[in-house]
Amino acid sequence: MTRRKIAAIAVGTALLGATLTACGIEKYSEPFRDAPRSGTDNGPALVFTMPDGFGNGATKCLEGTGVRVTTLYHQDGAYGSVSTILDPACE
Structure with missing residues (x-):
């Protein structure tokens, strides 16, 4: 391979990585970035899944x-x- 092809591949890979990062690829690791806990209420929550959309x-x-x-x-949205x-049911 020529230096020009190697440089083009390197630039393309860097651009792809930057694009994926900017588009929210970090969402896949979000469940592991919880805020620090200040209390001891670690009980389960009722999780509900709505239809698509x-x-x-x-x-x-x-x-x-x-x-x-x-x-x-909502899906992979940043919000x-x-x-x-x-x-009263939470007493």
Whole structure:
């Protein structure tokens, strides 16, 4: 191979890597980048999956607070939402 071909392959590989990184490839490792925990409420959440085109989510009562937290996530989008409400069922 000539130096020109090797350089073209190197540049192409670098551009592909930059494109994949910019397009959200880091989403695959996101479940392992949780925020630090400040409490001990490690119980399970109710996870629900919606039909295609709608956001999936999880809901959980925060232990001993009377507060329900719900999070929504839509496919590989870089956004989500969090909702907290006072829920009498969470006592």
